[in-house]
Amino acid sequence: MHHPLINENHSKLRLQVREFAEKEIKPIAQKLDDNSEFSSEITKKMGQLGLFGITIPKEYGGKNLDTLSYIIAVEELARVDSSQAATIAAHNSLGIAPIYKYGSKEQKQRLLPKLTTGDHLWAFGLTEPNAGSDAKAIETTALLKGDKWNINGHKVFITNSASDLSAGITLLSNTSDNPNEKEFSAILVEREVSNYKTEPIVNKMVWRAADTGRLTFENTVAPKENLLGERGKGMHMMLETLDSGRLSIAAIGLGLAQGAFEMAKEHANNRVQFGKSISQFQTISxxxxxxxxxxxxxxxxxxxxxxxxxxxxxxGKQAAISKLYTSEIAKEIADEAVQIFGAYGLFRDNDIERFYRDQRILGIGEGTSEILKLVISRHI
Incomplete structure (x- = not known):
């Protein structure tokens, strides 16, 4: 690929991740999707490839690569399976990025080395049953009692939160002592030291091989020193984190669209009707x-x-535009790919059917298309 921003290292990484995805993920992607199965084995293999903590400095166990390298890796995974790309994207952009950006030296030294291996995953706790696009409507509370945070509330649709590899979550909570006021703070809640209930969400339409969880906190205790950044600055940190997250969702959309396009092109070249391949008909071309x-x-x-x-x-504006546009073209390309496949594209044993389903989340997660237009308008 010739592109002014792509250097030799980017190209090598693309080839490395593409070969991994074709060899390790593609043969089992459909089975994992059929069974709604999160694969710890594949996740750990992606860790061995260095895809967790890819932009984190080497002193914390990462690879210290640039954002474009990370986005290329996510794109190549999504070209084969969006579920595995989502695991990487949620962990890197939403899970550990805010720990590195806002965490204390002690927090980074304690958490990041084990979160850059693929053996442990970290989640981003923003969405709640009654707080989606309206993030300020969160109801989860964290009250400081002595040297402990006492946490009560619920989080839902949280990627990487309920599998056996899930190590914890950065939780946006209301930390105000006044029930009539809201003070948004982010708290690092570690699964091995804090008791909270996790429930995997299954029977999804999309990302069926990714881990999505529903979490319940009932008098869950976290150490006072697990406050991430400054008290009262949690909403700002979470929304800034979403800017970077939108780049990775855009990469998933781009990779999915690329994969759907390649499948459609191959089918069009091989499918013969009226005595010639359908790719030779102007409508298809x-x-x-x-x-x-x-x-x-x-x-x-x-x-x-x-x-x-x-x-x-x-x-921020460009990330919103990228996420909005790639989610739209992923929908359009997946739809046209199914049309080119005809009836063959409607069955579960055809990868294009999975791609068609998986694109649907892209216009919803990490900012709906409608909300993104509001975000973009504020930059105009």
């Missing part, structure tokens, strides 16, 4: 051309957004 145009534009803008972040320039 135009569909493929439209797909390719959308992919080129989405990739260019996403990589540009990564460049902004890597150069410490404002990127």
């Amino acid at each position: 135009n569909k493929l051309a439209d797909m390719d145009i959308k992919l080129e534009l989405a990739r260019n803008y996403l990589y540009y957004s990564c460049w902004l972040k890597d150069n410490n320039l404002p990127f």
Whole structure:
């Protein structure tokens, strides 16, 4: 791939992750999806590849690569299976990134080395049953009693929160002592020291091989020193974290769209009707051309957004645009791919059916398309 922002190291990483995804993930992706099965084995193998903590400095066990390298890795995983890409994206962008950015030296030294191996996962605790797009509607409370936080509340739709590899969660809570006021703070809640209930969510339409959990906190206790950053600054930290998270969701959309396009192109070249491959009919060739145009534009803008972040320039607007646009083109390309497959694209034993389902979350998670337009409008 020739691109002004892609260097030799980026290309090597792309090839490495693509070969891994084709060899290790693709043969079992459909089975994992059919069984709604999160694979600890695949997760640990991705850890051995260095995909957890990919942007974290080496002193904490990471690889210290740039944002674009990380996004390329997520893109290549999603080209084969969005569930595995989601595991990587949620852990890196939402799980450990805020620990590295806002954590104390002690917190980083204690947590990050074990969270860069693939043996342990960390979650991002924002969404609640009554707080989705309206993040300030959260009802979870954390009251400081002596040297402990006493936590009560619920979180839902939390990726990487309920498997045997889940090590904990960064929890957005109301820490105000006044029941009529809200003070949003983020607290690191470690599973091995704090008692909270986890329940895997199954029978999902999307990301069926990713771990999604429903969490309940009933007088859950966390040490006072597990406050992340400053008290009362939790909402700001969480929303800033979502800016970076949107880049990784955009990468999932881009990778999914690329995979769907490649499947559609292969089928169009091999499917013979009226004495020739259907790719030779202008209607089909135009569909493929439209797909390719959308992919080129989405990739260019996403990589540009990564460049902004890597150069410490404002990127929130661009991240929102990338996430919004790639989620839309993923939907369009997956839909057209199914159309090219015809009836063969409607069955569970065809990968394109899984891709068609998996794209649906992209316009919902980490900011709905409607909310993202509001975010973008505030930058205009």
